[in-house]
């Protein structure tokens with residue numbers, strides 16, 4: 001670790017976005033420091049721990065049994081009256097494929113970054129950004145009560161849902177209550193669950209969201225709930241709704257919780273801007289979460305790779321201007337903006353559907369072999385049975 005704190009790149013936050021950005025910036029020649037306010041990377045786990053397999057390749061992450069708890073064949077989407085649609089892993093979005101040990105996974109990503117030469121400081125919080133002539137030139141940080149400046153040519157805000165870096169830099173990351181999902185989860189043991197499928201329960205069990213049961217092992221699962229902030233009246237609602245759901249499902253009610261935690265995700269449409277002179281936002285701080293599923297791990301890694309490569313290139317070319325860093329802005333939008341936008345529209349629709357409508361939708365689809373047909377064909381299938389329902393989705397068609 002250097003004595004003077006002066007780096008090419010400082011990354012704030014050591015989640016998937018931060019570690020991946022740091023890794024690719026260092027791999028491409030930049031001198032990188034990553035700071036993390038918590039004392040342990042990856043802990044506590046605020047996550048359903050589901051990820052898709054296919055996208056891991058995109059960010060050169062080798063599947064490893066150290067962080068894979070369970071491999072699932074697909075997802076079961078369950079309507080309020082119990083009808084089920086089974087989706088293959090490939091069709092089930094970015095939370096289905098592996099159920100992971102998220103704490104181990106995050107440490108693994110940091111380890112890979114460290115191997116590339118990234119310096120890491122734990123228990124170190126960014127408390128403001130440094131600016132010269134209106135341009136970002138680093139961050140002010142605090143470590144065990146001591147304050148100091150970290151100078152850097154590029155600052156990366158990878159500071160998650162509660163991100164302050166963007167706000168301090170004047171980038172608008174504000175969220176409407178209908179674009180925030182409040183989560184609460186248990187790690188449960190002693191339950192009955194089908195280990196081969198991740199389960200998503202829709203409807204009034206979870207207004208504007210869903211209950212998930214992601215199996216980690218035989219009799220063990222990550223069980224949680226996400227509720228739209230605009231649909232709840234008090235902070236205790238997520239726990240209350242989840243406890244009520246568990247009570248009504250005897251296969252879960254017989255189990256015990258060995259961990260509980262609350263958290264939040266953004267479920268907004270892509271934001272307008274994620275870069276400025278000398279600064280980039282990545283992952284949850286850039287609101288790159290899939291609004292339909294609330295999944296953001298893989299998007300954070302994919303965007304992190306582009307951010308890291310862009311940062312290193314900017315250092316080499318001695319140009320950290322907003323115009324240069326726009327390569328990252330365009331890069332991540334090419335990769336995921338259309339999908340994020342489409343899934344945000346779908347979320348807006350789904351959040352307003354009644355239990356009756358959800359029952360009809362899932363009933364209409366459940367008679368088809370979903371794995372072999374496209375989204376358009378699914379909608380046609382619904383149209384043939386309940387034509388009035390397809391009106392809800394005309395925009396998507």
Ligand SMILES: Cc1cc2nc3c(=O)[nH]c(=O)nc-3n(C[C@H](O)[C@H](O)[C@H](O)COP(=O)(O)OP(=O)(O)OC[C@H]3O[C@@H](n4cnc5c(N)ncnc54)[C@H](O)[C@@H]3O)c2cc1C
Pocket residue numbers: 012013014015016017018035036037038042046047048049050051094095124125126127158159160161163164183184185224262263264265282283284285289294295296297298300
């Ligand atoms: C309840 C819940 C369930 C979820 N389930 C899933 C799921 O099953 N699958 C999935 O793909 N996604 C899921 N997500 C979303 C997923 O967790 C995020 O998308 C992912 O963590 C994004 O990574 P990130 O690196 O951007 O942010 P984070 O992982 O949040 O990392 C940000 C890091 O920055 C640090 N930090 C913050 N401020 C500062 C500061 N000022 N100084 C220094 N460090 C700072 C934080 O301590 C943290 O370590 C879930 C989220 C929640 C809340």
